[in-house]
Amino acid sequence: MKVEQISIFLENRPGGLEEVTRILKDAGINIRTLTLADTSDFGILRMIVNDVDATSRVLKENGFRFSRTNVVAVEVPDRPGGLHGILAALAGSGVNVEYMYAFVERSGQNAVMIFRFDAPDKAIEVLRQNGLTVLPGERLYTS
Amino acid sequence: MIWNEEYETLPREALEALQLKRLRSLVERVYGTVPFYRNKLEKSGYRLGDIHSLQDLASLPFTTKIDLRDTYPFGMFAVPMERVVRIHASSGTTGKPVVVGYTRRDVDTWAELMARTLSCGGTTKGDIVQNAYGYGLFTGGLGAHYGAEKIGAAVIPISGGNSKRQIMLMQDFGSTILTSTPSYALNLAEVMAEEGVDPSTLKLKCGLFGAEPWSEAMRKEIEKKLHINAIDIYGLSEVIGPGVASECLEEKHGLHVFEDHFIPEIIDPETGKALPYGELGELVFTTITKEAFPVIRYRTRDISRLIPEPCSCGRTHIRMERISGRTDDMLIIRGVNVFPSQIEAILLAIKGVEPHYQLIVDRAGNLDTLEIQVEVGEQVFANADEVKVLQNMERRIVKDIKDYLGVSAKVKLVEPKTLQRSEGKASRVLDKRRI
Numbered sequence: 001m002k003v004e005q006i007s008i009f010l011e012n013r014p015g016g017l018e019e020v021t022r023i024l025k026d027a028g029i030n031i032r033t034l035t036l037a038d039t040s041d042f043g044i045l046r047m048i049v050n051d052v053d054a055t056s057r058v059l060k061e062n063g064f065r066f067s068r069t070n071v072v073a074v075e076v077p078d079r080p081g082g083l084h085g086i087l088a089a090l091a092g093s094g095v096n097v098e099y100m101y102a103f104v105e106r107s108g109q110n111a112v113m114i115f116r117f118d119a120p121d122k123a124i125e126v127l128r129q130n131g132l133t134v135l136p137g138e139r140l141y142t143s
Numbered sequence: 144m145i146w147n148e149e150y151e152t153l154p155r156e157a158l159e160a161l162q163l164k165r166l167r168s169l170v171e172r173v174y175g176t177v178p179f180y181r182n183k184l185e186k187s188g189y190r191l192g193d194i195h196s197l198q199d200l201a202s203l204p205f206t207t208k209i210d211l212r213d214t215y216p217f218g219m220f221a222v223p224m225e226r227v228v229r230i231h232a233s234s235g236t237t238g239k240p241v242v243v244g245y246t247r248r249d250v251d252t253w254a255e256l257m258a259r260t261l262s263c264g265g266t267t268k269g270d271i272v273q274n275a276y277g278y279g280l281f282t283g284g285l286g287a288h289y290g291a292e293k294i295g296a297a298v299i300p301i302s303g304g305n306s307k308r309q310i311m312l313m314q315d316f317g318s319t320i321l322t323s324t325p326s327y328a329l330n331l332a333e334v335m336a337e338e339g340v341d342p343s344t345l346k347l348k349c350g351l352f353g354a355e356p357w358s359e360a361m362r363k364e365i366e367k368k369l370h371i372n373a374i375d376i377y378g379l380s381e382v383i384g385p386g387v388a389s390e391c392l393e394e395k396h397g398l399h400v401f402e403d404h405f406i407p408e409i410i411d412p413e414t415g416k417a418l419p420y421g422e423l424g425e426l427v428f429t430t431i432t433k434e435a436f437p438v439i440r441y442r443t444r445d446i447s448r449l450i451p452e453p454c455s456c457g458r459t460h461i462r463m464e465r466i467s468g469r470t471d472d473m474l475i476i477r478g479v480n481v482f483p484s485q486i487e488a489i490l491l492a493i494k495g496v497e498p499h500y501q502l503i504v505d506r507a508g509n510l511d512t513l514e515i516q517v518e519v520g521e522q523v524f525a526n527a528d529e530v531k532v533l534q535n536m537e538r539r540i541v542k543d544i545k546d547y548l549g550v551s552a553k554v555k556l557v558e559p560k561t562l563q564r565s566e567g568k569a570s571r572v573l574d575k576r577r578i
Contacts, residue, residue: 007528009519011558037530041537042519042556044528063560065518067525098529116529 257290
C-alpha cells in the first residue's frame with residue numbers, strides 16, 4: 001500500500017529545476033505532484049510521477065543523484081481537525097513523520113496527503129486501525 | 144640591526160669551514176643513532192668519514208616528507224626521549240602529521256635564530272611584540288615567542304584571530320612589532336579601517352610575516368595600509384620552524400639563510416641534480432646543529448633561488464629569493480599547510496561520502512577561504528532523501544576538517560555531474576587566489 005516517490009538532489013543554482021522539468025517533458029513523463037525542500041545550498045525535489053521506472057531511467061541517463069523512496073498516501077477528511085486526527089493517531093503510536101506534503105487532486109470528498117514515515121508499515125497499520133484510508137500507488141500515478 | 148654580529152658576519156671562508164666541521168659531525172652522528180639514515184647512507188655508498196668538503200653534501204641521499212611519514216612518530220629522532228623537551232607537528236600528506244622534536248639546546252638554538260630574525264626587523268629590548276602567529280603544535284607561535292623573549296622584548300602571546308581585540312591591544316599596549324601571516328596583517332588593516340582606527344596613530348613600526356607565500360605587491364600594500372616595514376621570514380617545522388631565513392630591513396631583497404645552522408641547496412626537482420647559484424629550483428636544507436631532529440638534504444618542495452652576492456646589511460649569509468611556488472600540491476590556507484590528500488583521507492573516513500570532491504581556495508577580503516564541494520553519494524541518498532541527513536553530513540565534514548587539520552572549511556554538496564571526472568590531482572584543486 002505504499003507509493004513510490006522520486007527524490008532528486010539539486011544544487012541551488014539558476015536553471016536547476018528547469019533542467020529536471022525539461023528532461024521529464026522530453027520523456028513524456030507527467031508529474032502528478034511535487035514538493036521542494038530547500039536549504040541555502042541545495043534542495044531535494046520530491047515528486048510522484050506517472051511512470052517511476054521511465055523517470056528513473058532518464059534521470060540516470062542525465063547524471064542526476066536521485067532515489068526511489070516509499071511514501072504513504074492518506075485520505076484526509078476535508079474538515080477542521082481532519083489532519084489533526086491523523087497526526088494524533090500516529091503520535092500515540094510513536095511513529096515519526098519525516099516530512100509531508102499535499103497531493104494536488106482530491107480523492108472523492110477527501111484531500112490527499114503524502115507522508116514519509118520512519119516506520120511506514122507500522123504507520124499504515126495504525127492509520128487503518130483508526131479508520132483512515134491509505135491509498136495505493138496506482139490511484140495516484142494516473143488520473 | 145644584527146643580533147649575533149660574530150656569526151652572522153663571519154667571513155665566507157670561516158663560515159664554510161664551520162659548516163664543513165658541523166656537517167661531518169652531523170652525518171657521523173645520525174649514521175650512528177638513526178637507523179633510517181644509516182640504511183639510506185649505506186645504500187648511497189657512503190662510508191663513515193666520507194665527507195671531505197662541502198661539495199660532498201651533493202652525494203648524500205635526500206630526505207622527503209614520505210620518509211617522515213614512514214618513520215612516524217619518532218623514528219627520525221636522533222636522541223633518546225629523555226633528552227627531548229618539546230614536540231611540534233605539522234601537516235603530513237595523509238591523516239598523520241609530521242612530528243618534530245627539540246632538545247633543550249635545540250630550543251635555545253631556535254630562540255637564537257628567531258632573535259636574529261626579529262632583529263632583522265629592528266626589534267630590540269623595550270619593543271612590544273604582538274605575536275599573532277598561532278600557538279600550539281604549529282611552530283609559528285612559540286618560535287616567535289622565544290625569540291622575542293631572548294631579545295628581552297615584551298611579548299604579547301595573543302595568537303591568531305580576534306582582530307578587534309588585536310587592534311585594541313595594539314592601541315592600548317603600544318605594540319611596536321607584529322608577527323603574523325601576511326594575509327592576517329592585511330585583514331587587521333581592513334578591520335582597522337572598518338573600526339575607524341588610524342594606523343598612523345599606532346606605535347607599530349615593523350611586521351615580520353611568514354608561513355605563507357606572498358608577493359612584493361602585498362608587501363607594498365601592507366606597508367602602506369599599516370604604516371610599517373614589512374619583512375618576509377621563512378621557516379618550516381621539518382627544519383626548525385620559523386627562523387631558517389629572514390630578510391633584512393636594509394635590502395628587503397632575499398632572505399638571509401642562517402648558514403651557520405643550515406646549509407641550503409637548490410636542486411632540479413625532476414632530476415635531483417644540484418643547481419648552481421642563481422638558478423630557480425627546489426630548496427633543500429641540511430640542518431647542521433640540530434640534535435633531536437636533524438635532517439639531511441630535506442626536500443622542502445618550495446621553489447626559490449639562491450643569491451650569493453654580498454648584502455649591504457653586512458651579513459655574509461647567503462640569501463634565498465622569496466618563495467615563488469611549490470613543486471607539489473600543498474596548499475597554504477591561512478598559514479596552515481594542507482594537502483588535498485589529507486582532505487581526501489578525512490572525507491573517505493566519513494560514512495556515505497564518496498571521494499568525488501573539489502577544493503576551491505579563494506580569498507574573501509584578505510582571508511583565505513576553503514570550500515569543499517562534495518558529491519552527494521549514491522548510497523547516502525538512496526538511504527535517506529532528507530535534508531537533515533545531508534546537513535548532518537555537511538556538518539560532520541566541516542568538524543572533521545577543523546579537528547584534524549585546523550582549518551575552517553565550507554562544505555557544499557553538489558550534484559554528481561558538477562565535478563570533473565578526472566584522475567589528475569590538478570582538477571581537484573581550484574586556487575583562485577591572486578597573491
